[in-house]
Amino acid sequence: QQPVQSPQAVILREGEDAVINCSSSKALYSVHWYRQKHGEAPVFLMILLKGGEQKGHEKISASFNEKKQQSSLYLTASQLSYSGTYFCGTVLQGAQKLVFGQGTRLTINP
Amino acid sequence: NAGVTQTPKFQVLKTGQSMTLQCAQDMNHNSMYWYRQDPGMGLRLIYYSASEGTTDKGEVPNGYNVSRLNKREFSLRLESAAPSQTSVYFCASSPLRDRSYEQYFGPGTRLTVT
Numbered sequence: 001q002q003p004v005q006s007p008q009a010v011i012l013r014e015g016e017d018a019v020i021n022c023s024s025s026k027a028l029y030s031v032h033w034y035r036q037k038h039g040e041a042p043v044f045l046m047i048l049l050k051g052g053e054q055k056g057h058e059k060i061s062a063s064f065n066e067k068k069q070q071s072s073l074y075l076t077a078s079q080l081s082y083s084g085t086y087f088c089g090t091v092l093q094g095a096q097k098l099v100f101g102q103g104t105r106l107t108i109n110p
Numbered sequence: 111n112a113g114v115t116q117t118p119k120f121q122v123l124k125t126g127q128s129m130t131l132q133c134a135q136d137m138n139h140n141s142m143y144w145y146r147q148d149p150g151m152g153l154r155l156i157y158y159s160a161s162e163g164t165t166d167k168g169e170v171p172n173g174y175n176v177s178r179l180n181k182r183e184f185s186l187r188l189e190s191a192a193p194s195q196t197s198v199y200f201c202a203s204s205p206l207r208d209r210s211y212e213q214y215f216g217p218g219t220r221l222t223v224t
Contacts, residue, residue, distance in 0.1 A: 002152070030210060041200060041215035042153065049210060088150060096160075098213070099169070100153040 003090045005101040012108050015099055017076050020104045022088030025071040031064050032098060034090040035082075042087060045073075051091070068106040075106070083108045112136055114216035116201050123191045123221045130220050131191075133201030140203040140205045142184035143213065144176060146197040153200065159184055160206075191223045 003024045012018055022031060030049050034042040048064035048071060059076040071090075075082055085103045119134045140161045144154040147162065155168030159178040173195060175187045184203075188195060198220050202213040 032212070041217050044212040045213070047210060047212060089153075097155070097168075099155075102150060102152040 001015055001090075001092065002099055003101040005086075005088055005104050007104060008102070009027055010107070012078050014015075014079050014108055017074070018078055018082075018106060020073040020075075020086050020088075020106070022071045022073070022101055023058055024088070024090050024092070026068040026069065027093040028064075028066070028069050028071075028090050029093045029095070030091045031062075032091075033062055033073055033091070034073045034089065034100075035084045036103075037084040037086065045086075078106075078108050080108050080110065081108060114201055114203055115133060116219050118219060119217065120220050122224065123188075124224055125192060127191050127194075128187070128189050130188075131199055131221075132183070133185065133218060134183045135203040135214070136182065136217075137214065138181070139203035139205050139214075140181070141150040141176065141206055141211075142191060142202075143202040143217050144174075144186045144223075145200045145202065146150075146195075147171065147198050147218075155199075156186065156199075157215070182221065191221075193223045195221065196223045197221060 006021045033045040036042040062073045065073045085105045087103045089098045089100045114135045143158040144156040156174040159165045162181045177185050198218050200218050201216040204211040204213045
């Protein structure tokens with residue numbers, strides 16, 4: 001059951017904020033966020049476990065709303081280095097397997 | 111500490127040829143994974159190995175076989191390559207399987223089947 005990410009793509013100017021959403025139709029155990037720069041491997045950002053927690057990583061943070069089966073990734077005061085494709089991955093409750101969304105391409109312009 | 115390494119980095123095959131993609135990790139991880147990445151499709155799991163000696167199918171296993179040679183190495187074999195297998199292949203590893211653990215990805219193998 002692939003999670004759905006929105007938007008599919010976003011273009012920002014340096015310093016602007018962005019929000020990327022990840023939704024599931026089934027109950028989630030955990031949400032994983034990765035960033036992939038063009039031509040490179042995905043790199044882990046953070047994991048959120050059920051319990052509605054919020055985590056942060058530099059100026060990148062995320063929340064997990066269990067009731068809505070949704071996670072949001074927040075990029076504050078975006079930097080050029082934030083450009084890339086962001087993937088969420090979800091693990092359903094009672095399951096072990098991580099399934100990735102289709103990705104959100106983020107472009108930061110000077 | 112090299113992390114996850116993959117060979118080769120690039121490969122061009124003709125339809126019907128076979129090849130093996132190699133993956134090794136030096137982090138003493140138990141679990142290893144093979145993904146393929148196609149434009150607009152995200153990362154799709156082909157096979158995984160939760161621990162040494164075990165392998166299981168993922169979302170898109172048809173046309174592939176795997177071998178968990180030892181704790182460090184996990185190979186992916188294409189017995190008879192097809193153009194639909196043109197993709198970027200990533201190997202990944204994690205301390206334990208999925209749920210609460212981050213995965214570490216290798217640099218990828220870019221495969222073209224003509």
